[in-house]
Amino acid sequence: MSFDPVCITGVGITTGNGQGKEAVMSALYNAEHRFGYMQRPGRQLPSLQAQGPAEGFIGSEIQELVMPAAISSQLLRNTSFTAQVALATLSEAWDEANLAEVDPSRIGLIIGGSNVQQRDQTLAKDRLVGKERFVRPTHAMSFMDTDIAGLCSEAFGIKGFAYSLGGASASGQLAVIKAKQAVDSGLVDVCIAVGALMDLSYWECQSLRSLGAMGSTLFSDNPELACRPFDTRHDGFIYGESCAAIVVERVKSISRQLPAPKIYISGVGLCSDGNRQPHPSLEGEVTGIQQAMAQAQLTASDINYVNPHGSGSVIGDEVEVAALNECGLTDAHINTTKSIVGHGLSAAGAVEIAVTVEQMKRNKLHPSRNLVAPIDGTLPWVVDSAAEVEINNAMSLSLGFGGINTAICLSKT
Amino acid sequence: MEQQQIFEIIVNNTKELLPELESHNFSQSDSLRDLGANSVDRSELIMMTLEEMDANIPMAQMAKANNIGELAQIMFEQQA
CATH class of the missing domain: 3.40.47.10 (Thiolase/Chalcone synthase)
Known part of the structure; x- marks a missing residue:
């Protein structure tokens, strides 16, 4: 252990299996999954919609997102699904780490992920085909992933720094690594890393399938069997809507009461x-x-x-x-x-x-x-x-x- | 589209953008700014309304409006 260790004091998780640590861990211990043909609007090829979901992409989707009461409906206006899930997930980590007692100027926020709001943008573009001049002015703000960082900083009053960071499928872990380095360097005392929900549209799903990265061909008729990492019959990743927030801080800078263990x-x-x-x-x-x-x-x-x-x-x-x-x-x-x-x-x-x-x-x-x-x-x-x-x-x-x-x-x- | 109809579209869109105004009794002299709509809200509201009208009016034209009534009047006069 280094002279000035860095620890994790708060965790928030939202997945298709449930919202919150307890729900998600309970599902994980019981291996309860939500894999099926994806139903969320914008996630089916338009040419196949008439044929029903049987031809759809396989994945795990969040059933119902519960927003914390502290997040005002006013703030949620013109926000993407990715942004809403980030707010709800960050809220859980924020409360566990009791960050309300930390000087806001000493808290940083890193949103891991780039181009994470693709489905919202595809739906908006599909809606305005031939009427492009009516594109909403707020698209100019929301198309940039930094909008999620700005929104979260507003909701939680974060004043140290707030930005987004891209690292493809390593984005979430990269955000945690950069959060550790930010507190190591003394830039801030607390840094929250969010692995943002990558909201795929049918464009990304189809291209990932064509590339051979996304499955499944072997189990296209059995969605519950498609996701099988490290099994000899694996044939690509299966998408799962998810988001996590990790609160990282230098042990020496913690002055408030926090429960063990670290x-x-x-x-x-x-x-x-x-x-x-x-x-x-x-x-x-x-x-x-x-x-x-x-x-x-x-x-x-x-x-x-x-x-x-x-x-x-x-x-x-x-x-x-x-x-x-x-x-x-x-x-x-x-x-x-x-x-x-x-x-x-x-x-x-x-x-x-x-x-x-x-x-x-x-x-x-x-x-x-x-x-x-x-x-x-x-x-x-x-x-x-x-x-x-x-x-x-x-x-x-x-x-x-x-x-x-x-x-x-x-x-x- | 009639001016009164445009006014009603503006009112409905304002309520959609600012749900706290759901029970507000809108009048022609209401200023969007005074009702709590910031500059982003106002540009969003104008674009939502233009889309419903299917009208092509430069945004700069609407900047002259001091209240909802004047906004509806400009949109009424400029609609193609």
Whole structure:
């Protein structure tokens, strides 16, 4: 542990499985999923709408978002679904960390994710075909992802800084890494990292399917079987609406009363593959893991839980398993949050850190869905039911298109 | 479109933008600014109204209006 450690004091999670830590963790421990043909407007190819949802894209969608009473309806005007989910999720983390007692000028906010409001924009454009001159003036504000940072800063009175940060599917974890660095440097005392909900429209879904990144062909008739990271019959990621907020702060700057236990960010890793490809790189993943372990002053045998990226893509899962083996992370318990939540893209890294923190607090790991025949049967997968495990040090990985590798170590001491 | 009809569209759109005005008794002399609509709200309201009218009027024309009645009058006179 470093001389001036950084810890996580608040967590908020919203997924298709539920809203709030308790609901989401309960669903995870019971492997309760929401996978099906997606119903949200703007997420079906217009040419297929007449044929009904059976031909649709598979994913997990939030059933009903409950907005905290403190968020005024006035503030929610002209806000995207992504922005509303961010506000609700941030509110949970804010309350847990009791940030109302912190000087607003010492709080920073990083919204992880770029181009996250695609569905809202597609719906608006579809509505105005041939009538483009009536595009709403507020589009000029909302098309930029910084609108979400501005909105959240207004709702919570954040005065340190507030901006958005893009890192593809590593955005959420990248935001947490940058939040740690912001408090490490003394720029602020508290920094909130939000993995924003990536609101895909049919444009993104169709292109991700065509690219071969999004599944599923094998299980197109069985949506509940489609999401199967690390299983030999995986054939692409399955989307899952989600968002998480993580409150990060320097232990030494905490002056208010907060409940134990603390989870520390003991090390982070970040490197680029030097390419714009969607493909993973063994070298990049290994480097990220080694950077995080070195900073945490941990060896592979100290890590007793891995929350992997595990998108469910064939090559992505294979390379990640190879990276874990090369780094000696072969004895750490491992499960797949995406098998139950789906892949939140920009949100995923933050959601998985949030889930890792909550599992560490409970010393209980959630099972993995559809992991019938793991591509590497030697790793100690948590498969059929939740497992009581004392977790002292955990590793979580995120990977993004464009050669982005991130890794983070979370520790109890 | 008749001027009174345009006025009613403006009132309905104002209520949609500012739900707290749902029970307000609107008059021609009401100023959007005084009702709590900021500059972003006002430009949004004008565009919503132009879309409903399917009218092509430069935004700069509407800047001269001091109240809802004058806004409805400008839109009435300028509509193609």
